[in-house]
Amino acid sequence: MKSLIKTPVLQTLLTLAGVLVAAAPAQAAAPEKTRVIVAMKPGAAASLRSAVAAAKGEIKHEIFGADAMAIEVPVTALKGLEHNPNVLYVEEDVKRYPFATTSPSTGTPYALGQQVPYGIKMVQADQLSDDLAGNRKVCIIDSGYDRAHEDLDSSANVTGEYDSGTGWWYTDENHHGTHVAGTIAAVNNAGTGVVGVNANKKLKLHIVKVFSAAGWAYSSSLTTAANKCKAAGANIISMSLGGGRSSKTEQRAFDSLYSSGILSIAAAGNDGNTVISYPAGYSSVVMVAAIDETKQWATFSQYNSKVELAAPGVSVLSTVPMNSGRSSALTVGSNTYAPGGMDGSPLGTATGALANFGLGDTVQAGAMTGKVCLIQRGTVDFATKVSNCKASGGIGAVVYNNAAGGFGGTLGTTVTTIPSVTASDTEGAAMLNQLGQSATVAVTPSHYAFYDGTSMATPHVSAVAALVWSRNLNCTAAQLRSSLTKSAEDLGTAGRDTKYGFGLVRAKAADDRIKSLGCGN
The missing domain is CATH 3.50.30.30 (Glucose Oxidase; domain 1)
Structure with a gap:
């Protein structure tokens, strides 16, 4: 992940362009190009396409569900685009990156012959039935899902998207997304593998694949992915990913999703510093930090005022594509x-x-x-x-x-x-x-592997949110979020702090609180 750039993006790029032009001879190579997101007025897409072509640029991605597109143009053309009457704003299309102990089942509540990752018990998933989880859908934005895995649901409860850049949702060349999915919903099946937070094939999943084997994506792709989650009927969006710079387009999308009743959850980042990662840093998204089996802060976990909840993220055992572990x-x-x-x-x-x-x-x-x-x-x-x-x-x-x-x-x-x-x-x-x-x-x-990272903590929170919400459908996304934070186990400094946020997310404690005090109280 990259450090936050405080200089305005357009100013930085235009300054760079000036340096390059001044230093180059008259017969220089092709102009330096950059990739940006252009937000436009409704109905202005055709006009903008013409403007991009005139600037010798290329449209790279039209953002689903938004009047915006990602384009690649010469840096020197940015000022003209910025002043186009159909353009609301221009911003850099910043990159997004993925952020990687058990005990044998005793037979209660999970079938024998499986390993129970320590995080399952730590977040109290073993104390709360997922029998009602079928009324919730979690959208996982990541590197895909190995549908052929022996310990993952391959039924109609799991759907996904095809992407021309990353391919079909049901393959995972990066392994990251399959590991995340296992924490959320690895199946409770005797003698096989592990269990997830929602282990009984009730929870609905929707997979949007933004990462290929290369392991990164643009914020424009993430914005499209999030909007596709909404179109698929998701209640929760789980994102074990991020980057060190914000995006206005991305923020607007997540703010809109939150306003429409969707809870988005994302990783704090793995650089062990105070940098705020995005999308986790937006107020409409829950930022998740990582802790270990002893409930101690993981030293790689980024810490700042935006950290909201903590969850297991060290030596987390979960599914990876078959035979890849x-x-x-x-x-x-x-x-x-x-x-x-x-x-x-x-x-x-x-x-x-x-x-x-x-x-x-x-x-x-x-x-x-x-x-x-x-x-x-x-x-x-x-x-x-x-x-x-x-x-x-x-x-x-x-x-x-x-x-x-x-x-x-x-x-x-x-x-x-x-x-x-x-x-x-x-x-x-x-x-x-x-x-x-x-x-x-x-x-x-x-078919399994131990991974470390806030990427591993995030699906614990997403899955707990789905589990608790499925039993309390009268709660709004904002009320559920409040209940999760108020029922968290306080860790570190008393009250909310930069390393643990409000503390360790807990399923049964949240459900008990809602049953006793009502949503959000």
């Missing part, structure tokens, strides 16, 4: 461990004697031949440790923590051919007493 397993002798993942590890299984490879900071030619390397964290990066293990003859690697607790590692762009996992400090200490025993490291395909 990774599952790690580790056994040593008769002991089965619960390793963390090493991002970038190849798929595979390796079995060999467990051997101490120290810090893994040097190659020990032939010393690890046919063995699984046990490596302490520290001194050099993970990629170097695993690469040195392989160069020493190792067939698998386990990197254990040099501080308390477990962790997830990454190999970055380094390519290795041996499977690798991570372990906690206590697991590492235990394995040091098992050197020489047979160890098996396995990294296999999975």
